[in-house]
Amino acid sequence: MANITKKVSWSSRADESGATGEGTPLLNGSEQPRYSRQLSGGGSIFQIGRLSTVDLEEELTSDEDSLRGRPKEIPHNEKLLSLKYESLDYDNSENQLFLEEERRMSYIGFRCLEISRWVVCGLIGFLTGLIACFIDIVVETLAGVKYLVVKENIEKFTEVGGLSISLILWAVLNSAFVMVGAVIVAFFEPIAAGSGIPQIKCYLNGVKIPRVVRLKTLVVKVGGVICSVVGGLAVGKEGPMIHSGAVVAAGVSQGRSTSLKKDFKIFEYFRRDTEKRDFVSAGAAAGVSAAFGAPVGGVLFSLEEGASFWNQMLTWRIFFASMISTFTLNFFLSIYHNNTGDLSNPGLINFGRFESDSVAYNLYEIPLFIAMGAIGGLLGALFNVLNYWLTIFRIRYVHRPCLQVMEAMLVAAVTATVSFAMIYFSNDCQPLGPEHAEEYPLQLFCADGEYNSMATAFFNTPERSVRSLFHNQPGTYNPLTLGMFTLTYFFLACWTYGLTVSAGVFIPSLLIGAAWGRLFGILLASITSSGSIWADPGKYALIGAAAQLGGIVRMTLSLTVIMVEATGNVTYGLPIMLVLMTAKIVGDYFVEGLYDIHIKLQSVPFLHWEAPATSHWLTAREVMSSPVTCFNRIEKVGTIVDVLSNTSTNHNGFPVVVHVAPGDEPAKLCGLILRSQLIVLLKHKVFVELARSRLTQRKLQLKDFRDAYPRFPPIQSIHVSQDERECMMDLTEFMNPTPYTVPQETSLPRVFKLFRALGLRHLVVVDDQNRVVGLVTRKDLARYHLGKHGLEELHLAQT
């Protein structure tokens, strides 16, 4: 028990941001040096795998010039952990106010709450479905107009020559759409870029990503995705649906919009992180459900990515939201397609129905499927590595909004040009069948009654291309067409992901996979006798699509269910599972999944499911931040203001202590209070003037805290006069009197388990007399990860 009582001063520091070194000068705002980072302060006996500071400095100096002046770049080193991300408070602060409210509430009250949770989930599902429907209809309409215009133009110029004019028309149309999409994203809401899945993963993991669930983000996201899909980029509209669902959930559940300054005075009980996060997981599930027509897949997605604590009632609500979402989308689309009430074709993407008899599989095919899974894993890893390099490049050199817009337009133009060239030089003509009527058949140089088969793949929305790869008759594509298509689309998609447009990677992945899968099937059929079970290449297209998608995003359980639900056929469950598992194992050998790469590049303190395997020899004592800034139960207002105003240590949680004897350190823990709570107290001037004996202490209610949630004002905006600084503040009623604690000897995996299972933000470390010696936060735990050389420690960065 020696060596444990470190010197802890009650007013020094307690930080959600963990192990910030004491001596390092920290600056704030945009002036701060780009890569100021601190190695973890004292206490750690732990140096394995740490990059030496010298290496880092060298690496950085060379970049510094190019980086200067960039307002919001992300550190492009995956061995960093950013301090700018905070945790959600998934653990309720059970202070007196809260307990009083809960105790006042009758059983009927709780029933009403439960019912309103269901109502909110229903609303979330409904609105998410509506948004999906809106996106779908607008995209179909605009893309239809675009393809018709270009088709007419091409047909006009095929005869008379001068197809270059058609090419220019096509490229300009694409670029124009993409420009609009990129401008709104780059200039108005950069967080709306990409698929949004990494951000939602982080949010569900418990990280508060700034601005990610705001109304403005939703609007930009929806507009952006429409523009980028219509602009012909190699993107899908499915990923953004997940983000959209999450935003809808965060908005609806709060019963107000801070952006629109409109408070409906409903659902006030849900205005805290615990409830909000639960609803956001329902929203994400509803998004998946709308995107793929996969309600069960949506639930599993939410659980696989988010929930650490499985709660049956919550799961059912999530399920309900997913169900309503599919249903709504389905119903409105059926009206739009003039067969009102036919609900059998859910989802934005519809893989078309695989009839079981035609595409049964045999045991002998299982090894083939597994091989395809391995190919998918390899190609996925390649995709991810290329995209990683590209992202690093973008972070360094393409960080100004106008540059970003220009890159997006360039990609759009190149996509059009490449597609055009592929179609132009292809001479794969296919007869125009009556039953498989193509939407926009391009005759080009084919004979009458025939169409260009390359154009089915390129001159189409990606969803339709996937479907035709799955379902067109054997012989519709020739192998060369498919090979060329796979190759070009692979690089186009890889280039496209990470552009400053809002767009998803699901559909491009499926498309690439379906193309090489079909190619695989065709080759297989050609080397075996015809008419055998190998005859249908559509089956292999499906497996290839699963393999490629699995190799890129590395989901297993939820993706299996999503694929099964989207194909509407359970028979393929088993091979899809095998394929996805193989793809994951093979891919993980080389590089992480695409979303994880992007999360790492943003230095998000993401907590995995378990502590690193070899971390049993670390204890809370080594991991915790220490010394800790504590407050007394009755604290001077001036002290509180000073601590909160200290920009070098942007602490968010403070243990509240009592001193048994004057001057004894460390002091006994008696509660935990959050920065946000203190801010509200200061704002409402809940002070005890010593002279007037508590007369001015206003009675605060939970409502005051809820009204301020989630955008608590900064401390700088609160004016505290000199007189007020001398007052005292009684924290007893507002602090959480029973924070979770662990002894200093607790092993890291044990701390991790407690932290993760309960979704904590702060975990107080106490000695054997219940005195505060440290504080463990998300960043203290996320710092440790398993690298190639064993346990490594990430560095903390201010950016």
Next chain:
Amino acid sequence: MANITKKVSWSSRADESGATGEGTPLLNGSEQPRYSRQLSGGGSIFQIGRLSTVDLEEELTSDEDSLRGRPKEIPHNEKLLSLKYESLDYDNSENQLFLEEERRMSYIGFRCLEISRWVVCGLIGFLTGLIACFIDIVVETLAGVKYLVVKENIEKFTEVGGLSISLILWAVLNSAFVMVGAVIVAFFEPIAAGSGIPQIKCYLNGVKIPRVVRLKTLVVKVGGVICSVVGGLAVGKEGPMIHSGAVVAAGVSQGRSTSLKKDFKIFEYFRRDTEKRDFVSAGAAAGVSAAFGAPVGGVLFSLEEGASFWNQMLTWRIFFASMISTFTLNFFLSIYHNNTGDLSNPGLINFGRFESDSVAYNLYEIPLFIAMGAIGGLLGALFNVLNYWLTIFRIRYVHRPCLQVMEAMLVAAVTATVSFAMIYFSNDCQPLGPEHAEEYPLQLFCADGEYNSMATAFFNTPERSVRSLFHNQPGTYNPLTLGMFTLTYFFLACWTYGLTVSAGVFIPSLLIGAAWGRLFGILLASITSSGSIWADPGKYALIGAAAQLGGIVRMTLSLTVIMVEATGNVTYGLPIMLVLMTAKIVGDYFVEGLYDIHIKLQSVPFLHWEAPATSHWLTAREVMSSPVTCFNRIEKVGTIVDVLSNTSTNHNGFPVVVHVAPGDEPAKLCGLILRSQLIVLLKHKVFVELARSRLTQRKLQLKDFRDAYPRFPPIQSIHVSQDERECMMDLTEFMNPTPYTVPQETSLPRVFKLFRALGLRHLVVVDDQNRVVGLVTRKDLARYHLGKHGLEELHLAQT
């Protein structure tokens, strides 16, 4: 802070069994009075809803005569909580030995462990699949023989008269099979009775049900289910598969069989409750997967019923086990059915494929489906209430094994007689179609080329009956046949569930539902114009089956996926969900689900997902057991032996304390030690003889604990001499030095959340100086539940 320091003596009591009154004399063994129960001892301020003791006494005296001499009856009052059930230790005891082992292990070591976990899950899936295959083949063969014999006999006697002989033959055959099944269950392993799902639910919830995962249970279960299905009872073989999978998992993961006295010296790392429970959840999932061909459904079942802490890796392993299980079953069945390698028809029960085009549904049908859900909920509640009364009756009057066997035989004979009567008096003749060839078509009094349609329902294994109800052409059954069938089968199934045979309730429920669903469809078709969308009654049979099953068992998410996977068609996902939710809501209004009723009747301390809603005004202080039996860090052997031998307080966990000053009470917490650990220490005589200065302290290893797991010897079997009683025992190395603690003011929901999320067995309650004041165990939390009159407290019973 007043009123909190209750008198705590360090050697008085700390009990997993919670609030046993101090003054009540407790007896042990079979001599003890049947209904000795204790109201919760001091501390509780809480009397709402408590049955007055007088009422209980009255109720009990009248029963006592009939109950005398019964060895193992269960208390037939759902307001009791039995003390005989213990918790699993899902929380690792991170003592020095454990930490040393973990720290010694390299990264490669952890990888190997992870791989062996996958291997174990693969084995679990494989063996579960094999067992399912074995059951299926044996049942098919024996049932085939039986039906052929009876059919021949009936055909012989139809012409010449004397069908009563056929009836007797049928009844005797059935009774003989059932007798064998009932005898092995009643006399050899009573825990193998029923479907086993309630027991597995409890196990996954964290309750150690004695003998539930033993090899003997598995053998009896498999034998029993074969006999009862072949015996023609209204039962299914699916529920028992879940139990079988769980037993397989518990066996395989331990790398040894205690029953067979065979230790393979592998998987020794997994010999603790944490790992074992994880594997059991994989086994249960594999069981579901084999039973219904629903791997995803299996995973969801395990999660819905069991896991409170969702871990991605664990989920993937569960998924893997499920997948292998379906695959194995599928593969071997395909060999058996002579189409080796065709893997498209998984599962023991196969609902047959619903082709989408023929059975599409329309928005207008949704309200109809919901109405059917409500009917299912009502009928399910009726079923459950009837079965509840029946179970109470059985507990009181049918508790001797021979009586149980006789009841089972009676039910078998009655089932045969009723079936025969129904067939005999039915004159619903249908033409013998070539494509829908019935397995055992009974011509009886029908014209040549026709068969008796009632016989398709009764004279068949239930699985086949379900399938023909789903898929036979419209017009195959007439409404009267279906109505009569529903009515009789409902009561037969209700009577059958709870018999001392091993059998499931899934298939009978589906069959009842399919029958009235089809009836519903036929009626609907007859009141609307023919040829419309209503024409296919198979669709309504499916919905009815879902509604009835949902009304009885009240699962939603997992059942939806199971149904979808078993029908092989995703289109019905949405209506099935709606139906199951409606059935659950309607059913829950009246009575709980069937499994929950049986769990309650066994007085199992089952923890629900959340604390009762209105329990915020209870704190750890009111909930905890106090005073607590603690040990010193270095304790006298005699004291330990005495405490462990005290049969009146069968404690399982003891806080280890240090006294800062002599005589100060309560003492400071420094660890937690389990009864099982102390037993091992005593068995290996890990004593410090004071005179010889630690010479005899043998170095114990984790292996010694693992070898003793899970059947630790009772304290009575360990001889401790008088000299040894004077020795000391140093617990430092073996206790868990960092048990989870909560302060006394913590609210019940908060305690509950911590306890549930981490799967704890003991939670130490400490004061503000880290001194032990109480202990919270499963029973302390399970005691509180929401009754009709608000929060109620259950009584604790020794049985």
